[in-house]
Amino acid sequence: VSLNLAFEEAPLRGSISFISQSGTLGNYLMLLARAKGYSFRAFVSSGNQAVLEATDFLEYFGQDEGTKAIILYLEGLQDASRFAKVVRNIVPQKPILIYKAGRFDVGVRAALSHTASIAGNDRIFDSFCQQVGLIRCYDPLHTFDMAVALTTQPLPKGKRVAIISGGGGYCVTMAEAACAWGLEVPTLDYATAQKIKEILHPFAPFPLNPVDAASDVRPMTYARVIDILMGLDYIDGVFMMIPFMFEFQLRSAAAIRELVDATEIICGLPAKYGKPILGNMIPRVSVGPALDLFQKAGIPFFATQDESARAMSGLVRYAQIISLAKEVPFSAEKPRFPRADQPIAYVSRVDPVNIPERD
Amino acid sequence: VSLNLAFEEAPLRGSISFISQSGTLGNYLMLLARAKGYSFRAFVSSGNQAVLEATDFLEYFGQDEGTKAIILYLEGLQDASRFAKVVRNIVPQKPILIYKAGRFDVGVRAALSHTASIAGNDRIFDSFCQQVGLIRCYDPLHTFDMAVALTTQPLPKGKRVAIISGGGGYCVTMAEAACAWGLEVPTLDYATAQKIKEILHPFAPFPLNPVDAASDVRPMTYARVIDILMGLDYIDGVFMMIPFMFEFQLRSAAAIRELVDATEIICGLPAKYGKPILGNMIPRVSVGPALDLFQKAGIPFFATQDESARAMSGLVRYAQIISLAKEVPFSAEKPRFPRADQPIAYVSRVDPVNIPERD
Structure with a gap:
């Protein structure tokens, strides 16, 4: 059964399930993705999460046999430790791709205004993604490109x-x-x-x-x-x-x-x-x-x-996550995945307009 | 008159002129850009540049009144000092956006194999772009998005x-x-x-x-x-x-x-x-x-x-280039535009697959 709890247009049949904290943006992204020919199993909008939150849907799709990859659009998290536990259980079985607001201060401000979400410290969130094996993207559409490959092709042994x-x-x-x-x-x-x-x-x-x-x-x-x-x-x-x-x-x-x-x-x-x-x-x-x-x-x-x-x-990336998950036994206390020493993602794409002052 | 010296399909009418050293790739990019609704004044392929080279076309479109922005796809340069001179003359009048192969070693190898071009040292090319006021993009399609705005909208005074x-x-x-x-x-x-x-x-x-x-x-x-x-x-x-x-x-x-x-x-x-x-x-x-x-x-x-x-x-970026070009008088010897101290573009986008080794 294809789920669509958010908007009128039914997504095409596929094995990607998409959980969006924003209904309008989720719908917009779905339309862009469908224009690219991508298909989906489900699209749910968790909104301001008064009753069910993103983690509930995540848990559901983690167990859903028809879902081979899960995409999350999040503006903030309510219960990070429960979220982490659910993610850790799912990641060895299927990849989770995430776009989360709050990389920049203004994104934090906008998320608070939109869904009353506390986006939190972005460096901490970045480490968190590394630790639990989430694949983080800095553009919401990148999650879709990756999910399409992850639901159709075998995992490579390396990056050559x-x-x-x-x-x-x-x-x-x-x-x-x-x-x-x-x-x-x-x-x-x-x-x-x-x-x-x-x-x-x-x-x-x-x-x-x-x-x-x-x-x-x-x-x-x-x-x-x-x-x-x-x-x-x-x-x-x-x-x-x-x-x-x-x-x-x-x-x-x-x-x-x-x-x-x-x-x-x-x-x-x-x-x-x-x-x-x-x-x-x-x-x-x-x-x-x-x-x-x-x-x-x-x-x-x-x-x-x-x-x-x-x-x-x-x-x-997912092949690396899977292989690390196999090597390191599960522990709720210690990080299973290393954090990046240099969060170079923070500066990527900034350079095109930064002409330095002349000396 | 709309020029099309490369392929059968005529580009839509617009004020962007596109010079590509690769005919097939140029055609491919044109089709992608047109699918986005972008329109063009001209598309020329300079190929292996046996007779006319990219600089000749650049000079032509620099003087062409119907061209408001120029896009270059280059794999290498034959006469860099003539190219620089032509660019310097055009940039105060209209923006030039460039994608050039050779950011990575394998791109250099592929360009040599394709059009026998010597892509050269990429850091030097990057400084060169800063000096002559070329807007460099690291994805060929980015040049098109920028050119569309540059041919239709006024320049901003700042970046707010x-x-x-x-x-x-x-x-x-x-x-x-x-x-x-x-x-x-x-x-x-x-x-x-x-x-x-x-x-x-x-x-x-x-x-x-x-x-x-x-x-x-x-x-x-x-x-x-x-x-x-x-x-x-x-x-x-x-x-x-x-x-x-x-x-x-x-x-x-x-x-x-x-x-x-x-x-x-x-x-x-x-x-x-x-x-x-x-x-x-x-x-x-x-x-x-x-x-x-x-x-x-x-x-x-x-x-x-x-x-x-x-x-x-x-x-x-173009507004900054224009304002610097006005302040600093022309000099063929000294760089008019500062070079970036930290070429952070070299690491951008690399991070998504670089999970560091565990310690």
Whole structure:
């Protein structure tokens, strides 16, 4: 059953449950997320929390088998120790992504005015997230990008990624976005690069990673190269922007057959290797059977490189949380997760307008 | 005349000219930008720059009267000193926004592979941008959000903003996004807050800034409050998310008249006060005459709070560049713009996956 306790429009079917302390904002975020093609299992607004609070809904979705990831929009917490206990129980089973107001003083002021919430000390909240294994985002929409990957793809063992595309510019910007989100893009070993080179057009650049297929439109090129990349022990996941959804791929029966064969191979790779694949594509101009096959196989496609990079970083982050949770036995007293020594998140994005005074 | 020297689809009419060193990526970015409703004057791809290079196109658009802002996607530079000279001549007249590959080593590697460009030392490039007054973005799409505001709204005198919405959650998240982009959200003085309080519903929270109008659907409320906010000497610009584009505003002739009157007032405020207004709205569910009137008046509406915040930060940044350019006489030898002492941009966004080792 899909729940919608807040607004008139029913969210699409999916396995993400979204708990928002703000009804209007929650609805707004849902509409933005749905415009991106994301689907949901449930959306509840806990409002000023006079009767039920966010933790009650969290507990419910923690036990709900149809929910694979939980997103929280919070302005403040009423009972932090109960919240922590509920979170600790859920996190080993499913990821919880959170956006919480109060990173800046004015946000604290606005939250108090809106839902009478005490947002609290943000550094303490940040440490708290680290300790209980919450994945904190600083933009509410980032939680959605990460949740989509977390509900569809296997968790990576590390943060080393490969990138393949028919477009060199995509390779460049995807590589930069991946690094900006803390991922690594290792250079391919020579033997593998040679093997891939033989699959590509002769005029394609030597494949170092990113692999620039130089406008190759043959679907099987990508299926074969991605299979090789996914099999490498130093690659934990793959980003792809591949020319599978263009009109010209539907030019003949033979072309469509190759397209479908190649798509089927790629769709099977995440399960074959236990590693995630994330795609990029241009929304609303994509056509043909590949789109539908990828969707059925649960391979998510994002519009921008920043979105897919942060989605992969969410997978990496949750994999780290899971592995720490297994190593350190449960203790209500001691922190299970280390806190960040340098909360560099506090300064991120501030620089664009801060031209320092001249000396 | 609208130029399009790269791909088949003609960009919509506007005053932003976009020069991309990558044809495929440029086309991809154009499609993403157009899906957001942005329009362009020209799009050229300079490719591997065998004949004409990016600087030639830059020089052209610098003199083109129909171009009000220029966006560059670059993977490397051939003649940096000529580029610098051209940029310095253009910047006092119109803003130049740039995304350049090479922030990370792998981006350098990918750019070399793609267009044989030497991306160069990124810290040096960053200082270079500061010196010549280029607005550098770390995500190619950010250049578009900023350019839209720069081609439609007046430049602010400072970075202090007011926020108004019918939704408290928007107030919270918009305030946080504004701070994340280096803007300030000052508390209103008591007399002004009292004056605004009398316009709002009695149950609305006391207006401190953000002004939470508590689901007020009367258009004239927003017109009157925004007029007051724009007139304050300690407010340099306004963010608004207002219920003007909903179906229920069209319920009667009287309702439509109030809607149109209020919209007309708001449309006149940027010119009246010489300050920018940026809006947020939910794409594809907005209806009615306000949408069209705002568009004709050049008041841009963005989907997310992060987009509008960075658009405002682009306005603030360019205003700072212009004012420095006026103060410091031109000199080809000495830097006209200070370089950032702490390139904190290098660590931004890296934190989400960096859980430190446990001790």
